[in-house]
Amino acid sequence: MSPVDTPVLPDRARVEEATRWLAGRVVRTPVLSAPAIDRLAGIRILLKAENLQTGGSYKTRGAMLAVGRLVAAGHTGVVAPSTGNHAVAVALAAQRHGLAATVVLPVDAPSTKVARARAAGARVVLAGTTLEERLTAARGLSSATGHPLVDAYDHPDVIAGQGSASRELIEQAERAGTPLDALVVPVGGGGGVAGACLAAAGRPIDVYGVEPVGCDSLARSLAAGRPTSVAPTATIADGLRPTCVGELAFAVACDRVQGVVRVDDDQIGEAFRLLLLELKVLAEPSGAAGLAGALRLAADPSALVPGPAPAGVPDHAGRPAGPADAWKRYRTVGVVLTGGNVDAELVARLVTQQLAGTVRAEGMAA
Amino acid sequence: MSPVDTPVLPDRARVEEATRWLAGRVVRTPVLSAPAIDRLAGIRILLKAENLQTGGSYKTRGAMLAVGRLVAAGHTGVVAPSTGNHAVAVALAAQRHGLAATVVLPVDAPSTKVARARAAGARVVLAGTTLEERLTAARGLSSATGHPLVDAYDHPDVIAGQGSASRELIEQAERAGTPLDALVVPVGGGGGVAGACLAAAGRPIDVYGVEPVGCDSLARSLAAGRPTSVAPTATIADGLRPTCVGELAFAVACDRVQGVVRVDDDQIGEAFRLLLLELKVLAEPSGAAGLAGALRLAADPSALVPGPAPAGVPDHAGRPAGPADAWKRYRTVGVVLTGGNVDAELVARLVTQQLAGTVRAEGMAA
Numbered sequence: 001m002s003p004v005d006t007p008v009l010p011d012r013a014r015v016e017e018a019t020r021w022l023a024g025r026v027v028r029t030p031v032l033s034a035p036a037i038d039r040l041a042g043i044r045i046l047l048k049a050e051n052l053q054t055g056g057s058y059k060t061r062g063a064m065l066a067v068g069r070l071v072a073a074g075h076t077g078v079v080a081p082s083t084g085n086h087a088v089a090v091a092l093a094a095q096r097h098g099l100a101a102t103v104v105l106p107v108d109a110p111s112t113k114v115a116r117a118r119a120a121g122a123r124v125v126l127a128g129t130t131l132e133e134r135l136t137a138a139r140g141l142s143s144a145t146g147h148p149l150v151d152a153y154d155h156p157d158v159i160a161g162q163g164s165a166s167r168e169l170i171e172q173a174e175r176a177g178t179p180l181d182a183l184v185v186p187v188g189g190g191g192g193v194a195g196a197c198l199a200a201a202g203r204p205i206d207v208y209g210v211e212p213v214g215c216d217s218l219a220r221s222l223a224a225g226r227p228t229s230v231a232p233t234a235t236i237a238d239g240l241r242p243t244c245v246g247e248l249a250f251a252v253a254c255d256r257v258q259g260v261v262r263v264d265d266d267q268i269g270e271a272f273r274l275l276l277l278e279l280k281v282l283a284e285p286s287g288a289a290g291l292a293g294a295l296r297l298a299a300d301p302s303a304l305v306p307g308p309a310p311a312g313v314p315d316h317a318g319r320p321a322g323p324a325d326a327w328k329r330y331r332t333v334g335v336v337l338t339g340g341n342v343d344a345e346l347v348a349r350l351v352t353q354q355l356a357g358t359v360r361a362e363g364m365a366a
Numbered sequence: 367m368s369p370v371d372t373p374v375l376p377d378r379a380r381v382e383e384a385t386r387w388l389a390g391r392v393v394r395t396p397v398l399s400a401p402a403i404d405r406l407a408g409i410r411i412l413l414k415a416e417n418l419q420t421g422g423s424y425k426t427r428g429a430m431l432a433v434g435r436l437v438a439a440g441h442t443g444v445v446a447p448s449t450g451n452h453a454v455a456v457a458l459a460a461q462r463h464g465l466a467a468t469v470v471l472p473v474d475a476p477s478t479k480v481a482r483a484r485a486a487g488a489r490v491v492l493a494g495t496t497l498e499e500r501l502t503a504a505r506g507l508s509s510a511t512g513h514p515l516v517d518a519y520d521h522p523d524v525i526a527g528q529g530s531a532s533r534e535l536i537e538q539a540e541r542a543g544t545p546l547d548a549l550v551v552p553v554g555g556g557g558g559v560a561g562a563c564l565a566a567a568g569r570p571i572d573v574y575g576v577e578p579v580g581c582d583s584l585a586r587s588l589a590a591g592r593p594t595s596v597a598p599t600a601t602i603a604d605g606l607r608p609t610c611v612g613e614l615a616f617a618v619a620c621d622r623v624q625g626v627v628r629v630d631d632d633q634i635g636e637a638f639r640l641l642l643l644e645l646k647v648l649a650e651p652s653g654a655a656g657l658a659g660a661l662r663l664a665a666d667p668s669a670l671v672p673g674p675a676p677a678g679v680p681d682h683a684g685r686p687a688g689p690a691d692a693w694k695r696y697r698t699v700g701v702v703l704t705g706g707n708v709d710a711e712l713v714a715r716l717v718t719q720q721l722a723g724t725v726r727a728e729g730m731a732a
Contacts (some may be wrong), residue, residue: 030396030418032418051646052396052398052645052646052647056646112643273710276648276713277478277648277710277713279418280417280418280422280647280648280649280706281418281646281647281648282642282643282646282647282648283646340646344639344643344717347642347643347713347717348714348717348718351710351713351714351717352714
C-alpha cells in the first residue's frame, strides 16, 4: 500500500473534535447506575445509555459524522455494510441529509434492525452471514452506484464518532465527582474500543474490550500482534460477530487497550436482565456484553486476556500493576451500553430464562 | 373537623420549594422521546423517565420530603401504607436517615416491590388487598409504635414531592425549546395528579389524569363533586387500584384538572411495549398508563371524562376550547412515566402478548 493509500490514523484530537461537532446533533445520553449492579460488582459502575440514542445505538455518532462529511464533499448517496445498527444509523443520517442510502445486512439480522433501516428510507440488501459476504456485496454496490462505502468499523469518522460516547461518559463522570478509573466497551469490529482508547488517551483511565466466546478476534489479534480472523460461533450478541477486527481499529487499539475479557451467552443474558430489571432499560445483547465483561473482570481480574499496554493506575510504589491489582484499586468503572435494538422474541426468551433459572434454584433449595 | 385539624392545602409555592429541596437529593431523571411514539400520537410526546429514579419510581420524591421532615422533628420511625412503590420509597428514605420503617402492602403486591422494601431494611407487613385494610393496619402500627404515618397520597409533602417530577419536566421541556401544552399523569390515590396541577399552575399547561377502567375514582369524584369510592376491578396496573382518591389530593386537583381518560389493560400493555421496544425503557404497567392515556386522548379527545376546569389553550377568538379543540392545538404533551418496578413474569407475559398478537395479525393477512 502506498503512503497515499494509507488512511491517517485517527487520534485523540479527532475524538475531541467529533465530540464537539456531534453536540446538539445527537442525543447527549444519560449516565445511569443502579445500587444492585454496584453491589454485585463491588465497585461503582456508570453506564452510558447509548441504547437511548437516536436510532437505538451509538452507531448514530459515527454515521452522522461520516455522512456529514460525504454531504460536504457533494456526494448524493452512501453504501454501508453492517450487522444492523450501523445500517440503521447510516440510513437515519442519510435521511436527515437527503442522501440515498443502500445498506447491506446479513440474512440473519434481527428483524427490528432491518425494519428500522427500511423505515428510515434505506434500500436494504441482505447478503450471506459473514463480514466478507457483506463487504463484497457493498463494494459491488458502491462501484455500481458511485456512492462511497462507509464501513461499520474501519473508518476514521466511525472510530472518532463512536469514541465521542466514551468521551462524553468520561466528562459526565468527572462532573458528577466520580471520575472513571476504567472504561469497558464491547468489541465487534473494534471501532468502539478504538474510539474509547482515543477518548481515554492522556488520562489515567484503563480501557478494556469485551468479546463473546468464539468471536474473539481482538483477543487473538492482540496475541498475534496483527488483525487475526476467527470463524465466529453462534452468540446472542449479533452485533459482535465480525470475522475480524478492522485494521485501522486494531492499529489504534493494539498498544492502548489493557486487554479483552470473553463472555458467554449466559453471562450476557444475566447482564441483560440486570439492565432491564434493575437499571430499567432495554439493552440488546451486544450492548449488555459490556456490563457482562465488567462484572466478570470485577469478580475475577485474571479472566483478562492482556494486551501489551500496562495498567494506567500504578501501585503505591509506582510500579505498573497487573490486572488483579488494577481492579482492586478501581473505584468507578464506566461501561458503554452501546445499543438497544432487540427483537421482542429474544426479550421474551431472555426474561423467561431467568424465570426458569429461578424455578430451578427454588427447586434445589426445597 | 376543626380548623386546627384541617391540613393546609399544598400550593404552587410548596411544589417549587419541594423541587428546590429535592435537587441533588433525588435523581434529575432524563426526558425521553421516540419518533415512533410521536408518529403514533401525531404530536410530540416527552416522557419524564421516573422509572430511572432511585427506588424505581417517583414516589421517592414525596417520601424523601416527608421523611426528611420527620427527621427534622426528631422522630425515630415511620409507618407507611402502600400498593408498593411508596413503601419502597419510604424504606429507602428511612434507611438513608437511620429511621425505622414499617410498611404495609397488600398480600397481592408485586414480589419485586416487597423484595425492594425489605432490601432497604423496612419491616414489611402484608394486610389484605384494599386501601382500607392497609390503612387500618398502618394506623394500628402507628399507635403501637408512636411512629407517624405517611400516607401514600393524602399528605402535603407527598403531593408536593410527586409534583416536583412534573415541575422538572416542565422546565426541561422549556429548556429544550419544546414547552409543554399539556401534562398527562396516571392516577392512583391522586397525589401525582394533584402535584402536577400545582406544578402547572399559572402556566398555559392543561393537566389530564389517567385511570384504569373500573378503577376510576377520580373520574367519579369529579362527576360527584366529592371523593367517591369505587370497588376496584382487576388491572395489571397494580399501583392504580386504591378504592378512593385522597381528600387532600382531590381538593387540590378537582378544579384544576381537565379531566380523566380511562384505559384498559390492552391499551396499557401496548404502551408498555412501545416504551420497552421504542423508548428502550422498562415501565411498570401503572407507569405506562400515562402514555396509554395520552395516546388515547390524541386519537380521540372525546374519550375525556371532563372536569370542571376549562382547557388552558383558548381558541383564536379567545373562547375556552373543548377537549377536541384543545388536543388539535397541542404540539407537545408531557407524560410522567411514574415507575418501573415490575415482576419479570409480567414483563415476559406482556412481551409475549405482542408476539401472539403479531402471529394473529400475520395469520389474518395470509
